[in-house]
Amino acid sequence: MTAPSPGTDVEVLRHDVIVVGGGAAGLRAAIAAVEADSKLTVALVSKVYPMRSHTVSAEGGAAAYVPGSDDSLEKHLYDTIKGSDFLADQDAAEFFVEQATGELTKLEHWGCPWSRKEDGSVATRPFGGMTVPRTWYAADKVGFHMLHTLFQHSMRFDRIVRYDEHFVTKLLVDEGACRGVVSIDVRTGALRVFLGRSVILATGGAGKCFPFTTNGTIKTGDGMALAYRAGVGLKDMEFVQYHPTGLPGTGILITEASRGEGGYVINSEGERFLVTRDYGVGQKAELGPRDMISRAEILEIEAGRGVKGPYGEYVLLDLRHLGEEKIMAKLPFVRELAKTYAGVDPVHEPIPIRPVVHYMMGGVDTDIRGATPVPGLYAAGETACVSMNGANRLGSNSLTECLVFGARAGREAVVYGRGAADGNEPRLVAEAKQEGARLEALRGRKKGGEKIAQIRREMQLSMERGCGVYRNQEAMHQTVAEMAQLRGRVADLALEDESRIFNTELLQALELANMVDVAEAVAIAAAARKESRGAHACRDYPKRNDAEYLHHSMVFFAPGGPRLDKKPVTIGRFQPEERKY
Amino acid sequence: MARPADPHAMQPSRPGRTRTAPPQVPDDFWTRPRMRTYLLFDATGIVYLLVGLVALRVAWALRDGKAAWDALLASFAHPAYLAFHGLALVCALFVGVRFFRLFPKAQPAHIGPAKPPPRPVLHAMLYAAWIGITLVLLAILGGVWPK
Amino acid sequence: MASDGGESKLRTFVVTRFDPDKDQVPKTQSYQVPCRPDWKVLDALNFIKDEIDPTLSHRWSCRMAVCGSCGMNVDGEPKLTCKTSLADYGDTVEIAPLANFPIIRDLVIEMDGFMEKFKAVKPWIIAAKEKAAEEGTYEQSPEQLAAFKQFSMCINCMLCYAACPVVSKEPDFLGPAAIALGHRYNMDSRDEGASERNAVFRGDGTVFHCSYANECSEVCPKNVDPAAAVNQAKLNAVIDWATSFVVKRSR
Numbered sequence: 001m002t003a004p005s006p007g008t009d010v011e012v013l014r015h016d017v018i019v020v021g022g023g024a025a026g027l028r029a030a031i032a033a034v035e036a037d038s039k040l041t042v043a044l045v046s047k048v049y050p051m052r053s054h055t056v057s058a059e060g061g062a063a064a065y066v067p068g069s070d071d072s073l074e075k076h077l078y079d080t081i082k083g084s085d086f087l088a089d090q091d092a093a094e095f096f097v098e099q100a101t102g103e104l105t106k107l108e109h110w111g112c113p114w115s116r117k118e119d120g121s122v123a124t125r126p127f128g129g130m131t132v133p134r135t136w137y138a139a140d141k142v143g144f145h146m147l148h149t150l151f152q153h154s155m156r157f158d159r160i161v162r163y164d165e166h167f168v169t170k171l172l173v174d175e176g177a178c179r180g181v182v183s184i185d186v187r188t189g190a191l192r193v194f195l196g197r198s199v200i201l202a203t204g205g206a207g208k209c210f211p212f213t214t215n216g217t218i219k220t221g222d223g224m225a226l227a228y229r230a231g232v233g234l235k236d237m238e239f240v241q242y243h244p245t246g247l248p249g250t251g252i253l254i255t256e257a258s259r260g261e262g263g264y265v266i267n268s269e270g271e272r273f274l275v276t277r278d279y280g281v282g283q284k285a286e287l288g289p290r291d292m293i294s295r296a297e298i299l300e301i302e303a304g305r306g307v308k309g310p311y312g313e314y315v316l317l318d319l320r321h322l323g324e325e326k327i328m329a330k331l332p333f334v335r336e337l338a339k340t341y342a343g344v345d346p347v348h349e350p351i352p353i354r355p356v357v358h359y360m361m362g363g364v365d366t367d368i369r370g371a372t373p374v375p376g377l378y379a380a381g382e383t384a385c386v387s388m389n390g391a392n393r394l395g396s397n398s399l400t401e402c403l404v405f406g407a408r409a410g411r412e413a414v415v416y417g418r419g420a421a422d423g424n425e426p427r428l429v430a431e432a433k434q435e436g437a438r439l440e441a442l443r444g445r446k447k448g449g450e451k452i453a454q455i456r457r458e459m460q461l462s463m464e465r466g467c468g469v470y471r472n473q474e475a476m477h478q479t480v481a482e483m484a485q486l487r488g489r490v491a492d493l494a495l496e497d498e499s500r501i502f503n504t505e506l507l508q509a510l511e512l513a514n515m516v517d518v519a520e521a522v523a524i525a526a527a528a529r530k531e532s533r534g535a536h537a538c539r540d541y542p543k544r545n546d547a548e549y550l551h552h553s554m555v556f557f558a559p560g561g562p563r564l565d566k567k568p569v570t571i572g573r574f575q576p577e578e579r580k581y
Numbered sequence: 582m583a584r585p586a587d588p589h590a591m592q593p594s595r596p597g598r599t600r601t602a603p604p605q606v607p608d609d610f611w612t613r614p615r616m617r618t619y620l621l622f623d624a625t626g627i628v629y630l631l632v633g634l635v636a637l638r639v640a641w642a643l644r645d646g647k648a649a650w651d652a653l654l655a656s657f658a659h660p661a662y663l664a665f666h667g668l669a670l671v672c673a674l675f676v677g678v679r680f681f682r683l684f685p686k687a688q689p690a691h692i693g694p695a696k697p698p699p700r701p702v703l704h705a706m707l708y709a710a711w712i713g714i715t716l717v718l719l720a721i722l723g724g725v726w727p728k
Numbered sequence: 729m730a731s732d733g734g735e736s737k738l739r740t741f742v743v744t745r746f747d748p749d750k751d752q753v754p755k756t757q758s759y760q761v762p763c764r765p766d767w768k769v770l771d772a773l774n775f776i777k778d779e780i781d782p783t784l785s786h787r788w789s790c791r792m793a794v795c796g797s798c799g800m801n802v803d804g805e806p807k808l809t810c811k812t813s814l815a816d817y818g819d820t821v822e823i824a825p826l827a828n829f830p831i832i833r834d835l836v837i838e839m840d841g842f843m844e845k846f847k848a849v850k851p852w853i854i855a856a857k858e859k860a861a862e863e864g865t866y867e868q869s870p871e872q873l874a875a876f877k878q879f880s881m882c883i884n885c886m887l888c889y890a891a892c893p894v895v896s897k898e899p900d901f902l903g904p905a906a907i908a909l910g911h912r913y914n915m916d917s918r919d920e921g922a923s924e925r926n927a928v929f930r931g932d933g934t935v936f937h938c939s940y941a942n943e944c945s946e947v948c949p950k951n952v953d954p955a956a957a958v959n960q961a962k963l964n965a966v967i968d969w970a971t972s973f974v975v976k977r978s979r
């Protein structure tokens with residue numbers, strides 16, 4: 001059976017809600033949408049089968065208030081806002097903490113195998129920046145269990161129609177509202193256009209813009225780039241979270257839970273430097289917020305107390321004192337990862353670790369409903385910036401965030417859809433055909449001067465230099481210039497693979513273009529923020545400057561180069577104060 | 582390097598939207614050591630079938646009277662029969678050991694309120710039962726017990 | 729993955745190639761790759777894609793053995809290529825798509841047959857009455873969790889299907905991972921759908937096709953032990969069938 005010819009044949013698929021991305025946020029949004037209305041259908045469009053989504057690699061846990069404990073919504077709210085260095089929108093954070101328990105409970109009803117206390121109730125563990133243990137966990141594979149639970153639960157609904165391995169390349173906006181998406185059916189190479197009343201972007205973050213990241217290869221900022229090119233601002237892009245305990249070289253995540261269960265971070269002299277030296281984490285030591293610990297590690301390495309290795313210098317995570325039994329009960333996956341990827345058994349040896357890019361606090365500008373300024377376009381999860389994480393996210397908040405805002409976006413998209421009109425289909429299909437022609441010209445485009453892997457490497461190294469844990473104005477401006485240059489070079493890629501069927505080279509080229517756009521937004525926002533706040537640590541401006549910089553940064557696409565703007569922060573009951581632990 | 586598997590192996594119920602190459606297995610799929618052991622394990626079924634036919638012979642001899650029975654016992658002394666019964670014994674031991682190794686993990690964690698004994702205990706119990714029953718049967722057939 | 733550690737060694741990779749638009753049948757292509765000592769097979773594949781032959785298609789994502797994308801047959805054995813060290817192999821390594829699956833392109837196999845078997849076992853909590861979030865979580869003791877926990881660890885990598893001799897010969901067989909997943913729900917104290925799933929287990933794809941090869945458990949990278957699940961499911965399916973004559977069921 002021959003596939004339809006791309007560029008000329010266009011298949012149109014009509015659904016009420018179109019969800020792009022099949023991870024925790026996307027699946028939760030799809031489930032919420034079909035539950036909100038008994039007749040509508042949802043297209044779940046993902047470039048990978050949903051159980052491959054990067055949610056799967058999350059390890060530590062998901063935070064929510066446990067009824068009956070000595071925790072409170074107010075404490076969770078305060079921890080989150082303080083953790084954000086007071087840049088979070090407090091109304092969004094408040095909505096988040098209120099919804100958290102219900103969402104994790106629903107997931108439990110759907111089969112999520114939360115670890116339990118002896119009495120059968122859900123267990124919690126301490127986590128960074130949390131004053132009370134409120135992190136629900138499933139051994140040390142929480143993302144895996146949450147994703148599989150959501151995916152398997154979603155299979156009950158015939159009205160969630162999955163389009164696996166479909167790569168969305170463009171949003172269709174007609175008369176100012178988002179009406180659908182253009183995608184490549186990866187299997188056939190054909191163009192498939194999804195038309196509907198609303199689109200929800202849930203494509204995750206963009207860790208692959210950096211050379212060392214916990215993120216898998218699919219985290220290329222696709223949804224962020226799609227929204228950006230459709231005119232939506234990217235908010236707070238400069239805030240890139242470096243997770244303090246990633247393996248050197250591969251960047252593979254060693255969960256914060258290893259510190260939550262009592263692990264120590266030590267330097268080359270065996271010293272627990274977070275305790276013995278003043279790095280601002282106070283009593284919390286290893287359970288301080290991620291931005292502070294990452295900075296402490298870099299400073300230790302710069303002071304000559306790091307360990308030298310084939311992939312650069314690192315410090316150590318010592319779990320030996322926990323004992324084999326505790327490690328096998330609470331951190332079995334950590335042990336497996338350390339043995340397979342670092343050649344180290346944590347029962348007997350400390351694990352080499354260093355800060356690696358993990359999460360983007362920034363993303364597509366949405367409000368508390370998950371709605372972007374473009375009617376019909378929503379975003380949720382890491383792709384979105386509501387903002388509830390502000391300048392630094394606390395560990396275990398993001399999985400719950402995916403559920404809370406995924407569900408909200410799903411419900412809001414349904415409500416919006418009832419009042420919206422369908423787009424002008426002939427006009428949208430014509431636009432889609434133009435996009436198809438562009439893709440056809442790109443596929444197997446032999447006559448180019450640039451290689452994908454080369455540009456990717458240069459982008460990653462530039463981002464490491466300019467947007468690392470510690471930044472300085474000169475390096476940031478250099479990276480801004482380099483990103484602009486790469487943007488030009490991406491237009492001249494040479495592609496070898498002419499095949500239509502499962503052409504992953506074409507996908508890599510599209511992902512690279514997305515990454516360069518997102519990376520440029522990160523760099524330009526970073527250079528413009530002349531203060532240090534949360535994860536953005538600028539050596540030229542080491543202090544937080546609320547007077548001039550208590551706002552969200554906004555980056556907008558413009559033909560001549562990105563345009564900067566600001567957005568105010570919603571302050572609620574917690575006035576910004578000094579962030580000390 | 583590769584040879585065909587069943588052409589319908591893992592095919593979806595509706596044909597995919599592109600032509601696929603039929604499923605393959607590596608050339609040594611059926612001859613690798615673990616697979617060879619498994620195939621032998623399943624092949625012992627032929628031996629048991631033959632044992633069943635021998636059992637029929639025994640039943641007919643019992644029906645046909647003492648002369649037939651004596652003739653049957655005499656025929657069992659033939660080297661071919663000895664070899665066959667030796668083979669059957671080897672097969673039974675082979676299958677028994679392999680089956681006993683897998684049996685404990687084939688017990689669900691619980692059936693209603695009932696729980697199986699711990700796996701090593703269950704494993705030991707199987708051998709105890711097997712050896713015990715074998716000894717009792719040998720004693721009966723040998724005329725040693727009951728007296 | 730980074731590529732900075734130690735002396736490189738040149739290895740030859742014999743990789744299955746298949747483009748349905750150009751090839752009648754799959755063929756192989758050889759590549760010479762300078763391999764770092766700590767590389768996994770996946771690193772070599774990515775080197776081929778990035779530096780030698782961008783037309784090679786393969787699936788991968790997390791590179792930490794949890795997403796299940798990168799299963800392939802390496803020297804004839806189903807492996808997760810992101811977890812398989814080249815140090816364990818010789819100068820020539822054969823990489824083929826997962827056995828027993830139709831091939832879409834190069835190392836990419838058709839997964840929809842698996843997805844159908846997966847859905848057939850109804851892998852979700854079936855409860856007589858939906859519980860509201862306000863009622864709180866179910867009580868589940870650590871012992872109750874342990875009854876099914878191991879079988880919930882499956883990453884859907886399908887190595888077990890590539891290893892199973894029955895999958896190779898019996899297209900209807902539900903297969904190790906699907907049965908293990910159905911069994912996982914049957915053993916979950918919060919679920920009430922065991923009869924429905926046991927009916928599926930006795931149906932066309934019956935668990936009784938399994939004949940104790942144990943290959944699935946030998947190759948499983950996550951120690952799920954699907955052979956245990958399938959054989960436990962056999963016992964449960966029989967008991968369920970026997971008790972159905974005694975106990976009247978609404979489903």
